Amino acid sequence: MIKFENISFGYNDHKVLDGVSFDIPDGESRVIMGPSGSGKSTILRLILGLDCPWSGKIFIDGLNICGMKLRDMQKIRKQIAMVFQDGALFDSMTVGENVGFYLLEYSDKKGSEIEDEVREMLHFVDLDPDIIDTLPEELSGGMRRRVAVARALLSTNPRLMLFDEPTTGLDPQATENVLNLMIKLREVKNISVIIVTHQIADALKLTSKYIVIRKGLVVFDGNIDQLRDCDSSEMSDFLAPFKKSIVEVVNKKIV
Amino acid sequence: MKSVLYGRFKRFIYEIDQLTRFSVKMFLSMFGRPIYVSETMEQLYLVGVGSLFLVVLTGIFVGQGMALQLNNEMAEMGSKFYLGRIMAISIIREIGPILTGLMVAARVAAGITAEIGSMKSSHQLDAMVAFGIDPIRKLAAPRLIALMVMVPVLTIICDIIAILGGWFIAIVVANITSATYFSMVLDRLTFGNIFMGVLKPVVFAYVIAFISCYKGFTTSGGTKGVGRSTNESVMISSVVILIVNFVLTRVVWSLLKGSL
Ligand SMILES: Nc1ncnc2c1ncn2[C@@H]1O[C@H](COP(=O)(O)OP(=O)(O)OP(=O)(O)O)[C@@H](O)[C@H]1O
Numbered sequence: 001m002i003k004f005e006n007i008s009f010g011y012n013d014h015k016v017l018d019g020v021s022f023d024i025p026d027g028e029s030r031v032i033m034g035p036s037g038s039g040k041s042t043i044l045r046l047i048l049g050l051d052c053p054w055s056g057k058i059f060i061d062g063l064n065i066c067g068m069k070l071r072d073m074q075k076i077r078k079q080i081a082m083v084f085q086d087g088a089l090f091d092s093m094t095v096g097e098n099v100g101f102y103l104l105e106y107s108d109k110k111g112s113e114i115e116d117e118v119r120e121m122l123h124f125v126d127l128d129p130d131i132i133d134t135l136p137e138e139l140s141g142g143m144r145r146r147v148a149v150a151r152a153l154l155s156t157n158p159r160l161m162l163f164d165e166p167t168t169g170l171d172p173q174a175t176e177n178v179l180n181l182m183i184k185l186r187e188v189k190n191i192s193v194i195i196v197t198h199q200i201a202d203a204l205k206l207t208s209k210y211i212v213i214r215k216g217l218v219v220f221d222g223n224i225d226q227l228r229d230c231d232s233s234e235m236s237d238f239l240a241p242f243k244k245s246i247v248e249v250v251n252k253k254i255v
Numbered sequence: 256m257k258s259v260l261y262g263r264f265k266r267f268i269y270e271i272d273q274l275t276r277f278s279v280k281m282f283l284s285m286f287g288r289p290i291y292v293s294e295t296m297e298q299l300y301l302v303g304v305g306s307l308f309l310v311v312l313t314g315i316f317v318g319q320g321m322a323l324q325l326n327n328e329m330a331e332m333g334s335k336f337y338l339g340r341i342m343a344i345s346i347i348r349e350i351g352p353i354l355t356g357l358m359v360a361a362r363v364a365a366g367i368t369a370e371i372g373s374m375k376s377s378h379q380l381d382a383m384v385a386f387g388i389d390p391i392r393k394l395a396a397p398r399l400i401a402l403m404v405m406v407p408v409l410t411i412i413c414d415i416i417a418i419l420g421g422w423f424i425a426i427v428v429a430n431i432t433s434a435t436y437f438s439m440v441l442d443r444l445t446f447g448n449i450f451m452g453v454l455k456p457v458v459f460a461y462v463i464a465f466i467s468c469y470k471g472f473t474t475s476g477g478t479k480g481v482g483r484s485t486n487e488s489v490m491i492s493s494v495v496i497l498i499v500n501f502v503l504t505r506v507v508w509s510l511l512k513g514s515l
């Protein structure tokens with residue numbers, strides 16, 4: 001469904017990605033990992049067409065999105081839900097308007113119906129539904145993150161969800177809820193999920209396939225078992241801190 | 256040296272290209288779908304009501320000031336009965352549109368640039384795009400429409416208030432009867448004058464909307480960047496209004512000489 005072909009991209013003169021290629025078939029999910037600043041968020045931006053690659057091609061459903069007409073691109077974007085790393089909540093709209101943004105824009109539902117759905121979703125991410133009329137600035141960092149997740153989850157019928165560190169800064173209960181919802185969505189609606197995270201163990205509940213980005217390149221693309229056994233020099237220092245949790249996770253899976 | 260110049264030239268052409276594209280896109284966004292009714296209403300209110308007080312205040316004082324000055328001169332030449340005429344021409348054709356344009360530029364352009372600029376710097380514009388929404392249509396079009404409607408309305412209000420200010424001076428200081436003053440004013444309410452007086456604010460509205468939105472959408476450099484674009488937005492739109500005003504005066508003058 002998503003295919004990167006030799007993508008190079010950077011900001012101004014600073015090259016971030018240098019020949020990145022990978023292929024994610026329809027219905028499959030991936031965890032993207034890599035050190036800070038390696039270009040994980042950048043990859044998500046490229047998938048949404050927020051930036052255009054310097055060279056290479058990006059295919060979504062077989063269509064090359066680079067240089068695509070705005071109208072066609074918008075059709076694709078409507079099928080993608082994204083949680084930005086910094087939340088990117090609309091700060092002059094209330095929490096309710098943020099979470100219900102997609103429905104308010106695109107559905108014919110009545111205001112009260114939308115409000116019900118928003119309340120339900122807020123409850124789901126472990127937030128008090130009564131914050132519906134407050135502004136994002138009145139919330140704590142973790143609460144804001146959950147609002148951002150709720151906003152993405154309430155986009156009706158996405159086919160692909162992009163999560164940029166959705167569970168960072170959440171307490172275990174909320175993390176659990178968010179992950180469970182993602183799993184449910186993926187299973188019921190067959191939505192692909194691409195998740196950027198450093199919490200390997202959590203991500204494993206979603207998918208066992210990993211992509212690791214380093215110094216502008218894909219240095220690993222495979223499943224958790226391969227990741228455990230991986231001993232390439234490029235990976236070892238990055239993976240060292242994760243080794244324990246990987247082994248734990250793999251063992252747990254076998255048990 | 257040559258390559259530096261060439262680089263600059265290319266950069267300049269690129270900027271012009273971007274500006275033109277943005278301008279065309281923004282203009283077309285007024286007609287496309289979806290139409291954001293509630294956003295447009297909100298902007299109509301913000302622009303109209305927000306600037307009303309300022310415009311009225313300016314109108315009163317400038318009208319009176321002008322009438323006082325002109326009255327002295329004209330009395331000396333024995334033509335003070337023409338006060339209404341001169342007031343009508345100068346206010347409707349020049350002073351009203353210019354004052355309103357500048358006031359709205361100061362009041363509204365800064366707000367638009369700051370709002371869109373900070374949305375850009377906190378990735379809210381990206382989030383909007385990610386939802387499949389065209390920020391130009393959602394943010395720029397309502398502001399453009401609101402300005403195109405409200406600047407002419409405010410200009411007409413400013414004109415009326417300034418002429419009434421002149422009337423106050425006419426009866427209190429210059430001892431001209433109300434009937435004389437207003438018959439002179441009405442005499443100059445010709446098609447040409449009114450056309451020029453309404454065309455100008457429509458163009459000014461476009462200038463303000465275009466520059467303030469463009470500056471907002473192209474903001475970079477965090478909070479400081481937002482401050483910089485906001486400043487530039489007010490400054491550039493004010494200067495452009497003054498230049499465009501002169502050009503319009505020239506053009507309309509030569510086109511409509513007969514009916515002015
Ligand atoms: N708007 C921008 N302008 C200039 N450089 C940028 C911009 N956004 C990101 N970069 C640079 O691009 C590189 C990759 O950034 P990116 O946000 O994709 O990293 P990341 O892998 O998501 O890191 P993290 O784990 O810290 O979120 C970084 O070196 C960063 O400095």
Ligand SMILES: [Mg+2]
Nearest residue numbers: 040041085164
């Ligand atoms: Mg990131």
